[in-house]
Amino acid sequence: MKRKAKFGVMGATIAFFLGFAFLAWAGEFPERPVTLQVPFPSGSSSDVGARIVASIAEKELGQPIVVINKAGAMGQVGWTELARQKPDGYYLGMINLPHILTTILDPERKAAFKAEDIQPLISQALDPTVISVRADSPWKTLKDLVEEAKKKPGKITAGIVGYLHDDEVGYFQFAEAAGIEFRRVYFDGSPPALNALLGKNVDVLFCTVGDNYAQWKAGRVRILMVMDKDRTRFYPDVPSAPDVGMPTVISASTRGIGTPKGLPEPIAKKLQEVFRRAMLSKAHMDRLENAGQPVKIMIGEEFVKYYWDTFIVAKKWVEYVRGK
Numbered sequence: 001m002k003r004k005a006k007f008g009v010m011g012a013t014i015a016f017f018l019g020f021a022f023l024a025w026a027g028e029f030p031e032r033p034v035t036l037q038v039p040f041p042s043g044s045s046s047d048v049g050a051r052i053v054a055s056i057a058e059k060e061l062g063q064p065i066v067v068i069n070k071a072g073a074m075g076q077v078g079w080t081e082l083a084r085q086k087p088d089g090y091y092l093g094m095i096n097l098p099h100i101l102t103t104i105l106d107p108e109r110k111a112a113f114k115a116e117d118i119q120p121l122i123s124q125a126l127d128p129t130v131i132s133v134r135a136d137s138p139w140k141t142l143k144d145l146v147e148e149a150k151k152k153p154g155k156i157t158a159g160i161v162g163y164l165h166d167d168e169v170g171y172f173q174f175a176e177a178a179g180i181e182f183r184r185v186y187f188d189g190s191p192p193a194l195n196a197l198l199g200k201n202v203d204v205l206f207c208t209v210g211d212n213y214a215q216w217k218a219g220r221v222r223i224l225m226v227m228d229k230d231r232t233r234f235y236p237d238v239p240s241a242p243d244v245g246m247p248t249v250i251s252a253s254t255r256g257i258g259t260p261k262g263l264p265e266p267i268a269k270k271l272q273e274v275f276r277r278a279m280l281s282k283a284h285m286d287r288l289e290n291a292g293q294p295v296k297i298m299i300g301e302e303f304v305k306y307y308w309d310t311f312i313v314a315k316k317w318v319e320y321v322r323g324k
Contacts, residue, residue, distance in 0.1 A: 029270060030061060033064040034061065034064070034066070035065075035066050035068060035091045036050055036054050036065050036092045037068050037069075037070050038050045038067060038071075038094045039069075039078020039079055039093065039096075040069070040071050040189045040190075041069060041071045041191055042191075044189045045125075045253070045255070046096060046255055047069060048291050049124050049125055049291070049293055052288060052291070053124060053278050053279060054067050056284050057278035071189060072188070075165075076111065079100050079103065079111075080112050081093075082259075083261075087259060089264075089268075091259070091260070093257070093258055095255070096165070096166075097253070097256075097307065097310045098310050099162055099164075099165040099166065099253070100118065102163075102169075102314045106164055106318050106321075115307075115311055116261060117260065119259045119261045119263055121257045121300075122276060122300075123298040123299075123303050124255050124256050124257070124279060124295065124296070124297070125210070125294055125296055126255075126296035127208040127209050127210045127211075127253045127254075128209050128227050128228040128232060128252040129167050129170035129206060129226075129252060130206075130209055130224075130226050130227065131223070132204070132216075132224065133203065133224060134198065134220070134221060135219055135222050137222060139224065140222075142224040142244050154182070156204060157184075157185055157203045157204070158171065158185065158202060158204045158205070158206060159204065161189065161190050161193045162188070163186050164321060166252055167251070167253075172317065173249040173251060174227070177249050193207055194215055194221075209234050210293040213293075223238045225241070226241070227251040231243070256298070256303060257275060259271075269300075279297050
């Protein structure tokens with residue numbers, strides 16, 4: 001009995017000093033620059049959001065936050081790299097939902113990492129999918145587009161940003177509700193997709209509010225629908241899903257910051273607090289507003305729950321596509 005008590009005291013003592021060591025480590029962290037990796041091209045909504053928050057957060061963190069792009073395979077290259085890193089807080093990555101989860105769940109993608117390998121840290125934006133056309137398009141309304149598509153099934157080309165990402169999930173919901181089908185063309189990021197739309201290489205584009213915003217402000221694109229239950233303040237005259245009689249056609253890209261699994265809690269909490277303060281700052285709010293990106297901050301367990309709730313939805317859509 002005495003021996004058990006002795007080991008119990010020793011265990012508690014070791015746990016205390018380990019906890020103290022982690023707290024001390026968190027107090028010293030970071031001692032060198034932190035990398036924030038974006039798995040999409042420069043100029044994409046993820047890239048813009050990352051650079052905005054990094055430029056603000058690094059002032060409080062006390063070390064530079066270096067944003068790098070690891071684009072390829074519609075995000076898979078960057079997320080694979082993120083999952084392989086040491087969980088010490090010095091390598092973070094932008095994660096997009098449902099994109100990262102459909103990549104993992106789709107057997108044809110052969111992802112080298114699992115959902116458990118990524119630790120969600122904090123979300124930054126929830127950006128609804130929209131349907132856009134060129135400003136000179138003959139389709140002035142969603143009804144015009146649907147009527148034309150029914151006359152020419154499979155003839156209208158639709159640009160899709162990412163394979164089985166939010167924009168294609170939105171497309172499937174819309175096509176099913178409208179009873180139509182487009183010929184899909186895939187793009188690894190919104191910049192090439194928008195170039196294809198403006199260059200008349202595709203007729204319609206499925207991407208997000210933020211993706212379209214600069215081109216919309218410049219008068220180059222027309223937005224026909226926002227796939228959300230409410231209208232967006234960025235395009236107040238554009239109808240929502242319920243406005244067009246499609247209340248279940250809801251799709252969005254949720255963007256945030258993740259780390260490799262196993263990040264010590266004191267480090268995680270320090271990073272969450274630094275990014276939370278940065279995201280709540282007026283500078284961040286104003287700059288994301290100017291970029292057309294709707295802010296949505298979820299921290300820690302709230303973001304983790306959202307991550308796994310999205311996993312269930314993503315699984316449904318992967319099974320739907322692979323079962324066709």
